[in-house]
Amino acid sequence: MANNTNRREFLKNTGKAGLAAALALPVLDTLATGCNQAPTVKTGAATPYEQQPLPYAYNALEPAIDAATMEIHYTKHAATYAKNLAEAITAEKVDKNSTSLETLLSGISKYSAKMRNNAGGHYNHELFWQALKTPVEGAKPAGKLLAAIEKDFNSFDAFKTQFGDAAKNRFGSGWAWLIVGNDKKLAIVSTPNQDNPLMDIAEAKGFPVLGLDVWEHAYYLKYQNKRPDYIAAWWNAINWDFVQKRAAGIIG
Numbered sequence: 001m002a003n004n005t006n007r008r009e010f011l012k013n014t015g016k017a018g019l020a021a022a023l024a025l026p027v028l029d030t031l032a033t034g035c036n037q038a039p040t041v042k043t044g045a046a047t048p049y050e051q052q053p054l055p056y057a058y059n060a061l062e063p064a065i066d067a068a069t070m071e072i073h074y075t076k077h078a079a080t081y082a083k084n085l086a087e088a089i090t091a092e093k094v095d096k097n098s099t100s101l102e103t104l105l106s107g108i109s110k111y112s113a114k115m116r117n118n119a120g121g122h123y124n125h126e127l128f129w130q131a132l133k134t135p136v137e138g139a140k141p142a143g144k145l146l147a148a149i150e151k152d153f154n155s156f157d158a159f160k161t162q163f164g165d166a167a168k169n170r171f172g173s174g175w176a177w178l179i180v181g182n183d184k185k186l187a188i189v190s191t192p193n194q195d196n197p198l199m200d201i202a203e204a205k206g207f208p209v210l211g212l213d214v215w216e217h218a219y220y221l222k223y224q225n226k227r228p229d230y231i232a233a234w235w236n237a238i239n240w241d242f243v244q245k246r247a248a249g250i251i252g
């Protein structure tokens with residue numbers, strides 16, 4: 001598969017940051033000072049500009065997320081964001097080799113609406129796929145991540161309630177996020193459309209460790225208007241090992 005060559009080249013070209021990206025490990029570059037500065041926690045782990053292979057089969061997330069939804073979501077919606085992003089970076093002369101996707105997102109206000117929608121759309125979905133796995137009833141985090149959740153939200157159940165509310169209350173299309181802020185604390189935020197907390201235009205900034213897509217295209221085939229049922233099922237399909245790795249080293 002061509003992807004192996006791409007991955008080798010990617011690692012060769014990006015060194016440590018590339019390795020961190022391959023392992024999905026966050027790298028803490030800088031902690032911004034002051035409260036209104038653009039993005040707080042930065043990561044040197046670069047998300048590739050190209051759509052990556054789905055790490056499991058389309059039916060792997062059933063019954064939480066059905067195979068038809070996954071196939072359309074990955075091959076149509078997410079693939080289109082990646083294609084449109086490629087067009088935008090060519091048109092707006094972004095050098096992919098010297099500018100990581102994360103860096104681009106952190107200065108997204110300088111670019112077009114097409115760049116904002118599709119850089120966000122591509123990044124958000126790459127994270128979304130990786131943070132999912134075959135559902136296990138009652139799946140929950142462990143270790144340092146669970147301890148941080150209990151410290152910052154009082155309990156895992158309280159965290160779930162707060163995150164679920166953010167996802168349910170996002171009017172129209174958007175995302176709910178678990179982020180690490182520059183105070184190294186976990187926080188729950190939501191963004192409209194394909195925005196995300198790395199963007200300089202985001203109301204609440206931070207490094208996203210988990211994201212939930214609440215666009216209707218993510219759930220409508222199986223759940224129709226019942227977004228809360230989709231959210232309830234999604235909890236069982238979270239890949240907490242992945243989320244833990246992403247948060248390791250940047251949570252206080």
Ligand code: MN3
Nearest residue numbers: 077213215218
């Ligand atoms: Mn989507």
